[in-house]
Amino acid sequence: xxxxxxxxxxxxxxxxxxxxxxxxxxxxxxxxxxxxxxxxxxxxxxxxxxxxxxxxxxxxxxxxxxxxxxxxxxxxxxxxxxxxxxxxxxxxxxxxxxxxxxxxxxxxxxxxxxxxxxxxxxxxxxxxxxxxxxxxxxxxxxxxxxxxxxxxxxxxxxxxxxxxxxxxxxxxxxxxxxxxxxxxxxxxxxxxxxxxxxxxxxxxxxxxxxxxxxxxxxxxxxxxxxxxxxxxxxxxxxxxxxxxxxxxxxxxxxxxxxxxxxxxxxxxxxxxxxxxxxxxxxxxxxxxxxxxxxxxxxxxxxxxxxxxxxxxxx
Amino acid sequence: xxxxxxxxxxxxxxxxxxxxxxxxxxxxxxxxxxxxxxxxxxxxxxxxxxxxxxxxxxxxxxxxxxxxxxxxxxxxxxxxxxxxxxxxxxxxxxxxxxxxxxxxxxxxxxxxxxxxxxxxxxxxxxxxxxxxxxxxxxxxxxxxxxxxxxxxxxxxxxxxxxxxxxxxxxxxxxxxxxxxxxxxxxxxxxxxxxxxxxxxxxxxxxxxxxxxxxxxxxxxxxxxxxxxxxxxxxxxxxxxxxxxxxxxxxxxxxxxxxxxxxxxxxxxxxxxxxxxxxxxxxxxxxxxxxxxxxxxxxxxxxxxxxxxxxxxxxxxxxxxxxxxxxxxxxxxxxxxxxxxxxxxxxxxxxxxxxxxxxxxxxxxxxxxxxxxxxxxxxxxxxxxxxx
Amino acid sequence: xxxxxxxxxxxxxxxxxxxxxxxxxxxxxxxxxxxxxxxxxxxxxxxxxxxxxxxxxxxxxxxxxxxxxxxxxxxxxxxxxxxxxxxxxxxxxxxxxxxxxxxxxxxxxxxxxxxxxxxxxxxxxxxxxxxxxxxxxxxxxxxxxxxxxxxxxxxxxxxxxxxxxxxxxxxxxxxxxxxxxxxxxxxxxxxxxxxxxxxxxxxxxxxxxxxxxxxxxxxxxxxxxxxxxxxx
Numbered sequence: 051x052x053x054x055x056x057x058x059x060x061x062x063x064x065x066x067x068x069x070x071x072x073x074x075x076x077x078x079x080x081x082x083x084x085x086x087x088x089x090x091x092x093x094x095x096x097x098x099x100x101x102x103x104x105x106x107x108x109x110x111x112x113x114x115x116x117x118x119x120x121x122x123x124x125x126x127x128x129x130x131x132x133x134x135x136x137x138x139x140x141x142x143x144x145x146x147x148x149x150x151x152x153x154x155x156x157x158x159x160x161x162x163x164x165x166x167x168x169x170x171x172x173x174x175x176x177x178x179x180x181x182x183x184x185x186x187x188x189x190x191x192x193x194x195x196x197x198x199x200x201x202x203x204x205x206x207x208x209x210x211x212x213x214x215x216x217x218x219x220x221x222x223x224x225x226x227x228x229x230x231x232x233x234x235x236x237x238x239x240x241x242x243x244x245x246x247x248x249x250x251x252x253x254x255x256x257x258x259x260x261x262x263x264x265x266x267x268x269x270x271x272x273x274x275x276x277x278x279x280x281x282x283x284x285x286x287x288x289x290x291x292x293x294x295x296x297x298x299x300x301x302x303x304x305x306x307x308x309x310x311x312x313x314x315x316x317x318x319x320x321x322x323x324x325x326x327x328x329x330x331x332x333x334x335x336x337x338x339x340x341x342x343x344x345x346x347x348x349x350x351x352x353x354x355x356x357x358x359x360x361x362x363x364x
Numbered sequence: 365x366x367x368x369x370x371x372x373x374x375x376x377x378x379x380x381x382x383x384x385x386x387x388x389x390x391x392x393x394x395x396x397x398x399x400x401x402x403x404x405x406x407x408x409x410x411x412x413x414x415x416x417x418x419x420x421x422x423x424x425x426x427x428x429x430x431x432x433x434x435x436x437x438x439x440x441x442x443x444x445x446x447x448x449x450x451x452x453x454x455x456x457x458x459x460x461x462x463x464x465x466x467x468x469x470x471x472x473x474x475x476x477x478x479x480x481x482x483x484x485x486x487x488x489x490x491x492x493x494x495x496x497x498x499x500x501x502x503x504x505x506x507x508x509x510x511x512x513x514x515x516x517x518x519x520x521x522x523x524x525x526x527x528x529x530x531x532x533x534x535x536x537x538x539x540x541x542x543x544x545x546x547x548x549x550x551x552x553x554x555x556x557x558x559x560x561x562x563x564x565x566x567x568x569x570x571x572x573x574x575x576x577x578x579x580x581x582x583x584x585x586x587x588x589x590x591x592x593x594x595x596x597x598x599x600x601x602x603x604x605x606x607x608x609x610x611x612x613x614x615x616x617x618x619x620x621x622x623x624x625x626x627x628x629x630x631x632x633x634x635x636x637x638x639x640x641x642x643x644x645x646x647x648x649x650x651x652x653x654x655x656x657x658x659x660x661x662x663x664x665x666x667x668x669x670x671x672x673x674x675x676x677x678x679x680x681x682x683x684x685x686x687x688x689x690x691x692x693x694x695x696x697x698x699x700x701x702x703x704x705x706x707x708x709x710x711x712x713x714x715x716x717x718x719x720x721x722x723x724x725x726x727x728x729x730x731x732x733x734x735x736x737x738x739x740x741x742x743x744x745x746x747x748x749x750x751x
Numbered sequence: 752x753x754x755x756x757x758x759x760x761x762x763x764x765x766x767x768x769x770x771x772x773x774x775x776x777x778x779x780x781x782x783x784x785x786x787x788x789x790x791x792x793x794x795x796x797x798x799x800x801x802x803x804x805x806x807x808x809x810x811x812x813x814x815x816x817x818x819x820x821x822x823x824x825x826x827x828x829x830x831x832x833x834x835x836x837x838x839x840x841x842x843x844x845x846x847x848x849x850x851x852x853x854x855x856x857x858x859x860x861x862x863x864x865x866x867x868x869x870x871x872x873x874x875x876x877x878x879x880x881x882x883x884x885x886x887x888x889x890x891x892x893x894x895x896x897x898x899x900x901x902x903x904x905x906x907x908x909x910x911x912x913x914x915x916x917x918x919x920x921x922x923x924x925x926x927x928x929x930x931x932x933x934x935x936x937x938x939x940x941x942x943x944x945x946x947x948x949x950x951x952x953x954x955x956x957x958x959x960x961x962x963x964x965x966x967x968x969x970x971x972x973x974x975x976x977x978x979x980x981x982x983x
């Protein structure tokens with residue numbers, strides 16, 4: 051019934067159009083549109099993404115007195131549903147930092163949620179039965195240094211990536227105080243020249259780093275070899291070393307210099323018998339070794355005055 | 365046209381200007397010492413002591429013409445003395461210090477060498493002038509080189525030495541130094557009756573026989589400029605011998621001493637090669653006077669940046685300026701620092717300038733000048749010039 | 752030391768209604784400062800005055816231009832001398848110009864002091880002016896002309912018409928003449944030396960520059976028949 055009615059109305063519609071045309075005198079025929087592309091009746095509806103039923107985040111149901119070590123037993127990248135903390139990370143203009151859900155920033159950074167103090171304590175307790183007590187003789191740092199002067203440093207971390215090999219683990223750093231090595235004046239000087247900037251004057255440490263071999267064992271052996279070689283080489287005295295002149299000296303040695311000779315010829319006695327002679331030698335060495343400035347020059351002048359028996363500076 | 369002023373004396377509201385006008389009126393009448401604390405009563409350096417530091421003393425004109433007519437006072441200072449119509453030196457710590465040492469010196473001991481050092485324009489040469497004046501008054505034989513830089517950096521002439529192979533003479537400079545020496549020591553040489561110990565043969569006809577007066581040697585050098593350098597060497601040798609034997613006391617004063625050890629002089633040989641100072645014939649003589657191996661003498665030397673080439677003027681300390689050789693030559697010596705003006709010295713200098721009408725009184729001027737000049741005497745002098 | 756605190760006063764710029772179209776264009780020409788930047792007050796006395804009158808509060812936070820190179824709070828700074836230095840300067844060599852003027856001041860002092868020490872009586876000594884700045888001011892004052900000649904065209908003929916001179920112009924002429932007189936010298940004589948003599952002469956109302964001024968006055972006097980051309 052309703053369909054019929056509709057059909058009727060369409061018919062009526064066309065009829066009325068025709069009538070309008072005839073009434074206008076049919077001088078203007080209607081412009082027919084060329085429809086090449088057959089339009090579809092209706093665009094296909096977009097497929098709705100399928101929604102899965104997911105459980106609410108686990109963190110909501112966690113009791114406050116739970117054992118966290120069991121929830122997060124090992125190293126793992128951040129998971130928002132498991133960590134019951136309102137952490138935020140990142141930057142948003144005119145808004146708070148993004149929350150933990152769907153936050154890639156939080157997943158990128160390493161976390162130490164598996165290393166909470168109670169967990170560490172528990173693990174230490176578990177390991178304790180395998181340990182021996184620390185020797186009493188090494189109770190202080192001085193003792194440690196005295197009995198074990200040689201110090202090597204390696205890193206033994208593994209990677210959690212597909213390959214657990216840490217490329218930095220091969221590097222071995224060997225450190226020893228120069229004063230622990232039995233060297234005389236000459237050998238010490240030569241040793242320092244051989245090791246170059248590996249020696250630190252302020253701390254008296256010689257540091258040798260080896261990283262050329264693939265394993266730390268090889269590198270350690272190489273370090274030890276180097277130390278041994280340098281040590282023995284520094285005891286060697288080459289024949290040309292006896293030809294070293296004052297110009298080749300790396301520091302000012304007063305007794306070998308003209309200053310000492312002229313002082314002796316001035317007083318006509320050996321320098322150690324001259325009154326204030328020692329003071330003078332120190333002042334000159336200080337002036338030469340530390341460079342001249344107002345202070346060193348003043349001490350030099352004062353000692354010379356004492357030496358020559360002149361009146362003091364006013 | 366103009367009214368005559370009705371009052372000769374007008375009441376002055378500003379008491380300060382009243383005082384200054386009073387001072388100006390009275391300077392001629394009263395002895396200056398009573399008014400000015402910056403002037404020293406004692407003009408004789410023999411009697412000056414630490415208490416006079418910072419004060420000016422007047423050097424008598426005849427002494428100035430005797431001691432410094434051929435140099436010894438820096439040129440800028442000489443112009444000042446001409447303008448001020450008097451030669452006044454400030455008594456300063458380094459010179460008093462050295463004079464004190466000389467006064468208490470045991471002359472039988474080896475010669476002490478004092479080395480004055482300090483930045484440019486700080487008053488080293490004037491301190492030396494003070495000491496030279498003291499030496500003159502105290503009856504020292506003066507061996508004074510006013511400015512060694514002139515010999516090494518600006519020689520008037522140079523010629524190869526005839527007596528010493530490979531050495532160079534700078535005879536014109538040396539001859540004028542002999543005049544300087546003669547001027548300074550004429551009185552003493554007449555009085556002390558110093559004789560030569562050796563016979564010096566110059567040519568076939570000319571010779572200075574032993575036991576002749578020391579002045580003959582000097583005169584020979586002045587008259588026969590060709591032999592000036594050799595004469596100086598002989599003279600210095602004689603002075604050393606005489607001092608050793610105790611016949612005279614000698615004061616060696618050399619300004620710009622480090623020029624003896626700076627390799628790049630501007631003296632050239634005939635082949636246009638640079639002459640090392642040690643190859644200048646007179647160097648040896650003066651260096652032997654600055655050694656310690658004699659007695660009855662004092663050496664006061666100045667090491668100055670200005671005596672060496674500009675490119676090397678990086679430090680004013682003696683070890684740098686003397687170099688290794690120079691240091692070893694002098695060691696052990698007494699370095700004496702010359703500093704810029706202290707507050708007291710600065711004030712006294714400004715008061716002196718005002719008294720000489722060199723600077724017009726202006727409130728706040730002293731503070732500003734002391735900061736701008738950083739109390740450097742030479743800079744202060746320059747800054748005060750247009751005021 | 753003079754306090755380095757700079758206090759500033761405002762420069763009021765009035766823009767006419769008529770010129771309002773120009774106000775759209777930047778008024779300060781090539782200056783690196785925007786037009787609302789005010790001139791610095793660098794003299795200590797001026798600063799103290801501002802502080803006393805309370806004006807300082809108005810301009811405390813107004814942006815200010817940096818002081819120029821020759822604007823100092825030094826106690827011996829003198830505006831007129833600064834101007835003179837600028838007139839002496841050539842090719843922007845200010846250091847040289849300043850050095851020359853300072854040297855000539857020094858020479859003035861030396862010359863005057865020599866006279867001072869030569870003078871026998873106290874009265875004579877007191878009469879001698881030593882302060883070079885006073886001498887300079889006196890010299891500039893003495894050389895200022897009162898009238899000058901300006902060419903005016905009447906009936907196809909140019910007449911040199913005497914005209915009263917603005918103060919600024921006369922000051923400029925006086926300084927210019929002093930400098931010209933000092934430059935007119937033999938090659939062996941130095942500029943500062945000559946300038947010193949010129950300044951001393953001018954200060955005592957004698958010398959070349961004062962003569963030049965008097966010559967100009969004479970010329971003006973001779974041409975006074977043309978004076979009416981100034982306004983007719």
